Amino acid sequence: MNYTSLAGELQSLVQGSIRTNEPMKKHTTWRIGGNADIFLDPSDKEDIRQAVEFARERSIPFTVIGNGSNLLIKDGGIRGLVIKIGRGMATYSIEGTRIKAGAGMILPELAAAACKNSLGGFEFGAGIPGSLGGAVVMNAGAMNGCVADVLVSIEVIDHNNKFTVIPKGELGFAYRTSSLQNQGLICVETLWQGHAKERRQIEQETKEYLAKRRLAQPHGYPNVGSVFKNPEGDHAGRLIEACGGKGLRIGEAEISTKHANWILNMGNATAQDVLTLIETIKKMVQERFGVLLHLEVRVLGED
Numbered sequence: 001m002n003y004t005s006l007a008g009e010l011q012s013l014v015q016g017s018i019r020t021n022e023p024m025k026k027h028t029t030w031r032i033g034g035n036a037d038i039f040l041d042p043s044d045k046e047d048i049r050q051a052v053e054f055a056r057e058r059s060i061p062f063t064v065i066g067n068g069s070n071l072l073i074k075d076g077g078i079r080g081l082v083i084k085i086g087r088g089m090a091t092y093s094i095e096g097t098r099i100k101a102g103a104g105m106i107l108p109e110l111a112a113a114a115c116k117n118s119l120g121g122f123e124f125g126a127g128i129p130g131s132l133g134g135a136v137v138m139n140a141g142a143m144n145g146c147v148a149d150v151l152v153s154i155e156v157i158d159h160n161n162k163f164t165v166i167p168k169g170e171l172g173f174a175y176r177t178s179s180l181q182n183q184g185l186i187c188v189e190t191l192w193q194g195h196a197k198e199r200r201q202i203e204q205e206t207k208e209y210l211a212k213r214r215l216a217q218p219h220g221y222p223n224v225g226s227v228f229k230n231p232e233g234d235h236a237g238r239l240i241e242a243c244g245g246k247g248l249r250i251g252e253a254e255i256s257t258k259h260a261n262w263i264l265n266m267g268n269a270t271a272q273d274v275l276t277l278i279e280t281i282k283k284m285v286q287e288r289f290g291v292l293l294h295l296e297v298r299v300l301g302e303d
């Protein structure tokens with residue numbers, strides 16, 4: 001396919017910016033990933049609808065990403081079109097105890113907006129750097145709170161390129177997952193339900209919670225937070241640590257010495273370094289404990 005001419009055609013349909021051969025490492029918190037053939041930074045949900053329709057009509061594969069904070073993009077990059085739902089779609093409005101927000105807003109911004117308006121329920125999101133769309137897909141959560149607790153509904157672009165509202169009950173939420181992970185729907189807007197809570201109390205709880213996170217989590221090197229889901233009744237980090245995994249390194253990818261469920265990019269780690277480390281960890285944990293770890297991180301792209 002001639003992606004340069006397709007990119008030109010698509011640019012005439014959307015307001016947002018289009019680039020070709022875009023390094024995806026610029027768009028993941030791991031700072032890892034090959035190039036995307038065509039990359040769209042949409043300015044609104046109609047841009048996304050146009051782009052998806054354009055791709056579907058021409059059988060161009062497309063991929064939607066948010067803040068790239070739960071993604072491993074392989075070294076060969078992503079074929080076709082990548083749509084990054086980010087800053088252009090980060091507006092919000094508040095009515096009573098409900099917040100409507102674009103899928104590109106990030107969870108800490110939602111938590112801050114809620115706090116400013118004396119709305120509780122969003123404190124868990126203050127330390128999670130995901131976009132609201134990505135957070136819904138992953139049912140992101142921490143410290144006894146998660147997306148499913150406060151979400152009311154989302155607006156998606158469906159398989160017929162139409163905007164449709166889906167209520168929370170139809171999103172198949174469970175631990176770090178939702179039915180959106182397999183449905184090919186694109187989340188463009190979100191509606192949340194908070195509850196009245198004193199601003200000072202929210203601020204205090206958020207401060208304590210962020211301090212706890214800072215103590216427990218590594219910083220200084222690019223990462224995606226936890227790599228594996230916790231197996232029922234246990235912690236992936238505990239199992240990896242018990243196998244002597246802390247500090248284990250392949251190429252420039254290293255298991256954090258602070259938290260064994262985090263893999264850090266120590267410089268120029270490749271996706272292959274990370275994938276090899278992931279396989280090594282899985283084998284170690286399975287052999288020692290008979291537990292098969294499952295990835296929380298989503299893997300996209302080509303070798």
Ligand SMILES: Cc1cc2nc3c(=O)[nH]c(=O)nc-3n(C[C@H](O)[C@H](O)[C@H](O)COP(=O)(O)OP(=O)(O)OC[C@H]3O[C@@H](n4cnc5c(N)ncnc54)[C@H](O)[C@@H]3O)c2cc1C
Binds near residue numbers: 065071134139176226
């Ligand atoms: C320092 C750090 C700390 C973290 N702590 C936590 C934590 O405490 N709890 C937790 O749950 N997670 C945590 N994470 C992981 C991550 O932030 C969450 O999983 C977050 O929800 C991912 O959102 P994102 O926008 O970055 O999604 P991405 O990583 O961009 O994408 C994730 C998946 O969602 C899909 N997707 C993204 N946006 C959309 C959309 N609008 N419509 C349809 N599909 C979409 C992508 O295709 C991909 O499959 C942490 C990450 C980091 C770097």
